[in-house]
Amino acid sequence: MSKFIINGPARLKGEIEVKGAKNAALKIIPAAILSTEKITISNLPQIEDVKLSLALLEDLGAKIDYPRPGTAIINASGINKTGLNPALANKFRASIMFVAPLLARFGEATFPHPGGCIIGAGKRDIDVFLDGFAALGAETSVKDNCYHIKAKGGLSGGEFFFYKLIAVTATESMIMAAVLAKGKTVLKNCAMEPEIKALADYLNSCGAKISNAGTPTITIEGVAKISAGSFAVMPDRIETGSFAIMAAATRSEILIKNCVPEHIRVLLEIFKNRLGIPFEEGSDWIKIKPAKKIRPFGIKTHEYPGFPTDLQQPYSVLMTQAEGSSLIHETIFDRRLLYADLLSQMGADIIMCDPHRIVVNGPARLCGHKLTSPDLRAGIALVIAALVAEGRTEIDNIYQIERGYENIAARLASLGADIIKV
Ligand code: EPU
DSSP states (O other): OOOEEEEEOOOOEEEEEOOBOHHHHHHHHHHGGGBSSEEEEESOOOOHHHHHHHHHHHHHTOEEEOSSTTOEEEEOTTOOOOBOOHHHHTTOGGGGGGHHHHHHHHSEEEEEOOOOOOOSSSSOOOHHHHHHHHHTTOEEEEETTEEEEEOTTSOBOOEEEOOSOOOHHHHHHHHHHHHTSBSEEEEESOOOOHHHHHHHHHHHHTTOEEEOBTBSOEEEEOOSOBOOEEEEOOBOHHHHHHHHHHHHHTTOEEEEESOOGGGGHHHHHHIIIIIOOOEEEOSSEEEEOOOSSOOOOOEEBOSTTSBOGGGHHHHHHHHTTSSEEEEEEOOSOSSSSTTHHHHHHTTOEEEEEETTEEEEEEOOOOBOOEEEOOSHHHHHHHHHHHHHSBEEEEEEOTHHHHTTSTTHHHHHHTTTOEEEEO
16 A cells, blocks of 8 residues: 655745646536537546546446546447446445436436545435435435436426535536426525536536526526537645645745635635735735744634635644644534544644534644544645654555545655655
8 A cells, every 4th residue: 555755844845736626527527428419628637536437437338538638528428327336436425426417318327325535424425415306306216225316207497405504516416417407496505616616607608507506596497408518627726725724834935826716715814814824826826925923713614615624624734833722613524523633643732622623722843653544635634744743754545645636745745845655
């Protein structure tokens, strides 16, 4: 099994380009099923989850050409089955994104419970998806450990209110389900993440009629077909934020290129107004500069445009270097603070208040340690902690990091980090 060996502390310098967004790519690839014409996707990040998603699409019968790295030309006209390959679908949570487009085009889909990071209570639920599909006329049954969803005569437009929670992938799934349904669909209390608007803009460019994506109420008029299209995957806002925090925590000067600063506005506002981290920004870049003193500030994770749950872990590492105490409150997932124990093993002073809240007391002197990455976002937090820490850190199970951050060791090494993958 591969691992990262990192020697700290690091003072980084230089430029780093943000790759395409994992959580946009993982929706656009299955969205290709909605059309029988050619779809070109560019700026795909070269990460495991994207490879799995493309493999799942190919397994269904789609043809995919790769004219150059990061670009896929998909023709889904030949899809000849509606059951997801369990061996592939079990490997990543985003396999759930294939269900809505299959249901929309063929009126049915069969799939196992999707895999992925275990960061919810036990298996991450899919009840919101099933409720939503039911509102459009689909029925779900469970047989041989697989869900089977069927809409006799195809899906029909309907109303759905996200009453349990504001769910990102479920909002995107409902958009994909409704684009080919008969009649009008109204979705209320929707998630507003930028990836959702990007998906809707792309589908509209192919003939869909989706209004107000990126707001809490989305309206979709069903259309008869989705045509050919092309989509350039937006820069990854979580990578952008992770690099900004990495620069701040190591007191480095880093230019983050090819990003959308607006997508991490909440973090930048906190840097400016509370932490005292100096930075400059342009339309597609952010330059983080070293702070003499980092002030503490607590955060509470929230749906977009609030503080992202996917940046909560790197932010906690930053707070280990702040002068004072910060309360970190995770509101979206149930098991997303367990990494705090790993930071404590490195010398962080963290009090676990309850499963949703920790208090980070800084500044702490972190020391290198042998660690295992529990999941993707905790994994990158450990990398940042290792760059802050004195001495040698070994991080195991880096599959969980490389799943979301392309070629991360080489990219950080180019900033001067002493990191190798062995
Ligand atoms: N949930 C349910 N029922 C459902 C769906 C979700 O109970 O049917 C629960 C989950 O178990 C979880 C919470 O709701 O506790 C949040 O789920 P949400 O729907 O917001 O998350 P998601 O759509 O599963 C996406 C991202 C996550 C990101 C969250 C932020 C993708 C592929 N995944 O997940 O990204 O953390 O939104 O809300 O877009 C990551 O990139 O590391 C990652 C986990």
